[in-house]
Amino acid sequence: MSDTRTELGELGEFGLIEHLTKNFNPKREDTIKSIGDDAAVIDRGDHFELISTDLLVEGIHFDMSYTPLKHLGYKSIVVNLSDIYAMNGTPTHVTVAIAASSRFPVEALEELYKGIQLACDTYGVDLVGGDTSSSVTGLLISPTVVGRVDKDKVVYRSGAKENDLLCVSGNLGAAYIGLQILEREKQIWKENPDVQPDLSGHDYVIERMLKPEPRPDIVKALAERSIVPTSMIDVSDGLGSEVLHICKQSKCGARLFEEKIPVDPLVASQAQEFQLEPSVCAMNGGEDYELLFTLSQADYEKAKDIEDLHFIGHMTDLNSGAAIVYPQGELIEIKSQGWKAF
Amino acid sequence: MSDTRTELGELGEFGLIEHLTKNFNPKREDTIKSIGDDAAVIDRGDHFELISTDLLVEGIHFDMSYTPLKHLGYKSIVVNLSDIYAMNGTPTHVTVAIAASSRFPVEALEELYKGIQLACDTYGVDLVGGDTSSSVTGLLISPTVVGRVDKDKVVYRSGAKENDLLCVSGNLGAAYIGLQILEREKQIWKENPDVQPDLSGHDYVIERMLKPEPRPDIVKALAERSIVPTSMIDVSDGLGSEVLHICKQSKCGARLFEEKIPVDPLVASQAQEFQLEPSVCAMNGGEDYELLFTLSQADYEKAKDIEDLHFIGHMTDLNSGAAIVYPQGELIEIKSQGWKAF
Numbered sequence: 001m002s003d004t005r006t007e008l009g010e011l012g013e014f015g016l017i018e019h020l021t022k023n024f025n026p027k028r029e030d031t032i033k034s035i036g037d038d039a040a041v042i043d044r045g046d047h048f049e050l051i052s053t054d055l056l057v058e059g060i061h062f063d064m065s066y067t068p069l070k071h072l073g074y075k076s077i078v079v080n081l082s083d084i085y086a087m088n089g090t091p092t093h094v095t096v097a098i099a100a101s102s103r104f105p106v107e108a109l110e111e112l113y114k115g116i117q118l119a120c121d122t123y124g125v126d127l128v129g130g131d132t133s134s135s136v137t138g139l140l141i142s143p144t145v146v147g148r149v150d151k152d153k154v155v156y157r158s159g160a161k162e163n164d165l166l167c168v169s170g171n172l173g174a175a176y177i178g179l180q181i182l183e184r185e186k187q188i189w190k191e192n193p194d195v196q197p198d199l200s201g202h203d204y205v206i207e208r209m210l211k212p213e214p215r216p217d218i219v220k221a222l223a224e225r226s227i228v229p230t231s232m233i234d235v236s237d238g239l240g241s242e243v244l245h246i247c248k249q250s251k252c253g254a255r256l257f258e259e260k261i262p263v264d265p266l267v268a269s270q271a272q273e274f275q276l277e278p279s280v281c282a283m284n285g286g287e288d289y290e291l292l293f294t295l296s297q298a299d300y301e302k303a304k305d306i307e308d309l310h311f312i313g314h315m316t317d318l319n320s321g322a323a324i325v326y327p328q329g330e331l332i333e334i335k336s337q338g339w340k341a342f
Numbered sequence: 343m344s345d346t347r348t349e350l351g352e353l354g355e356f357g358l359i360e361h362l363t364k365n366f367n368p369k370r371e372d373t374i375k376s377i378g379d380d381a382a383v384i385d386r387g388d389h390f391e392l393i394s395t396d397l398l399v400e401g402i403h404f405d406m407s408y409t410p411l412k413h414l415g416y417k418s419i420v421v422n423l424s425d426i427y428a429m430n431g432t433p434t435h436v437t438v439a440i441a442a443s444s445r446f447p448v449e450a451l452e453e454l455y456k457g458i459q460l461a462c463d464t465y466g467v468d469l470v471g472g473d474t475s476s477s478v479t480g481l482l483i484s485p486t487v488v489g490r491v492d493k494d495k496v497v498y499r500s501g502a503k504e505n506d507l508l509c510v511s512g513n514l515g516a517a518y519i520g521l522q523i524l525e526r527e528k529q530i531w532k533e534n535p536d537v538q539p540d541l542s543g544h545d546y547v548i549e550r551m552l553k554p555e556p557r558p559d560i561v562k563a564l565a566e567r568s569i570v571p572t573s574m575i576d577v578s579d580g581l582g583s584e585v586l587h588i589c590k591q592s593k594c595g596a597r598l599f600e601e602k603i604p605v606d607p608l609v610a611s612q613a614q615e616f617q618l619e620p621s622v623c624a625m626n627g628g629e630d631y632e633l634l635f636t637l638s639q640a641d642y643e644k645a646k647d648i649e650d651l652h653f654i655g656h657m658t659d660l661n662s663g664a665a666i667v668y669p670q671g672e673l674i675e676i677k678s679q680g681w682k683a684f
Contacts, residue, residue, distance in 0.1 A: 006448035008476060017474050019448065020455045026468045028434065033470075040470035042435055042488070044386055053437040053486055055473035092370065093384055095395040097439070097484040106348035106361065113362045126368045128375075128382035131397040131484070132359050134350060140477065142439040142484040144395055146384070 052083035073115025082214035089149030099135035160250035176285025178209030229293035253316035394425035400480035415457025424556035431491035441477035502592035518627025520551030574635035595658035
């Protein structure tokens with residue numbers, strides 16, 4: 001080991017993974033896609049297998065003071081499944097590794113597993129393995145999902161072309177607003193434990209944060225119309241960060257129209273309470289687990305009636321960069337504000 | 343959640359997993375084997391896919407005071423691959439989730455990944471994914487391996503029959519003695535930090551502990567002779583615990599001959615220093631990552647010349663239980679002394 005000491009935080013989450021794995025060149029012929037997309041892709045003869053691993057750490061990714069364990073179990077599976085949908089695939093099986101300190105009784109882990117089971121049942125996957133251990137402090141959950149996709153249907157982050165349409169499912173920014181409300185009530189409660197948290201009227205945004213749902217319905221709707229997106233990613237770190245991933249890997253630029261970014265009216269009004277622009281919540285918030293993808297313009301007619309799908313912009317050439325276009329025509333460059341675990 | 347509080351330690355590691363997943367009944371037709379073997383088995387049409395997840399937690403599974411990070415990375419992959427070999431399969435790809443506190447600089451994780459890479463290269467698997475996060479304290483590694491096996495070659499813990507031969511590869515107890523030496527030197531060092539650890543002459547047992555190797559050569563030797571074991575498991579928790587797993591799942595008893603249990607002469611002599619019976623180190627020690635399996639008697643002639651393979655006993659009917667036979671004919675019942683993470 002050299003004498004240099006580089007702090008983990010200096011590289012950020014993406015930078016660190018990239019740095020640590022830069023010397024890992026796949027050596028097997030059946031490795032089609034390694035690190036760098038939502039899931040890895042393995043050639044299994046008549047189909048591609050997909051595999052993705054996540055990591056949820058107490059105090060970093062979730063706060064036990066407002067996260068019900070059942071919701072946490074549900075979410076840990078859902079965020080992992082979302083990676084498979086983002087490859088246009090179907091998740092089939094999951095494993096879960098859990099480390100828990102002795103602060104958690106068996107009954108707490110039972111709640112966690114109830115959420116895991118509900119997510120598995122809801123999305124038609126089987127839990128087939130895992131490992132459970134004690135930890136020195138806190139709770140840590142690492143789910144791994146495997147799935148499959150037809151070889152001619154797999155979608156990477158890298159396939160977008162100039163003039164392709166940029167689409168996103170559902171609406172964005174709700175999970176972020178949910179988090180702001182939970183954090184606000186936590187602060188109030190910490191300052192005065194007699195005050196009960198006031199979460200009334202915020203069910204929708206809080207549920208988007210604590211119990212998100214992935215979008216297999218969109219994958220299905222595309223398949224029914226024989227549409228294969230040219231690129232796809234799930235919105236886990238904020239729309240801005242995901243658009244930049246697609247741009248970088250597809251070697252394109254992008255134009256997003258600010259007024260086209262789908263934001264729920266509840267989110268828009270609550271964003272104002274926090275003195276936030278709704279579109280900023282969408283761009284920088286993350287944890288929405290919606291699907292962001294690009295379509296060839298030729299597929300527009302087939303795609304335009306898909307429910308809950310929004311056309312928010314288009315891809316450009318690399319040199320024009322990635323930018324949001326505001327209603328008055330102002331152009332703001334998109335910079336990564338993606339969530340950092342370090 | 344009920345008001346009852348059951349401590350995690352009350353159930354033990356195996357008991358806890360069994361308890362938490364008892365309501366998880368596989369619903370998919372392609373789930374061939376779920377929780378309860380070395381790996382899960384999924385029907386992928388022309389072959390079975392295998393998947394297994396492990397969890398290595400600082401302070402529980404490893405002690406940073408005497409574990410070089412490169413060795414730790416290597417071992418974390420190897421223990422996971424061993425689960426696939428124990429199904430008579432071939433590992434192909436791994437993912438690794440790592441949580442590390444800010445106490446670890448980037449350079450420390452680089453060392454860890456060098457070990458991961460060495461293990462991947464040595465055993466012909468590709469690292470294709472993973473996640474990296476900070477943790478509040480310590481280091482945690484969760485590897486997941488996928489692999490494949492021909493449908494007519496998969497071996498479970500449950501297939502042993504009465505009169506089958508019980509075989510084990512390599513030798514046992516070395517990792518356990520290595521651990522005792524490392525722990526002894528750590529104590530000496532803690533009492534007097536000026537004393538350098540004296541590990542001379544102990545290279546073999548310490549390497550068995552810190553940098554174990556799995557046994558694909560045994561899987562290959564069996565395949566070359568067209569032998570499919572009737573049951574198999576890897577020795578991670580001690581020979582006694584693994585024999586009991588095979589007995590329980592195969593609904594058999596077993597007789598092990600104490601003098602047939604392979605123990606390296608170095609282990610035997612060092613066991614005496616610690617006032618331990620060598621065979622007790624083998625039975626209760628664990629972390630050897632050798633393969634324990636059963637063969638139909640009809641396969642004995644084909645198997646007997648396999649290098650580094652030892653015939654240590656045979657399976658009996660369920661009612662006669664599992665026991666070690668000592669040279670003078672004394673019978674001692676085998677009880678689980680398997681390592682507990684809680």
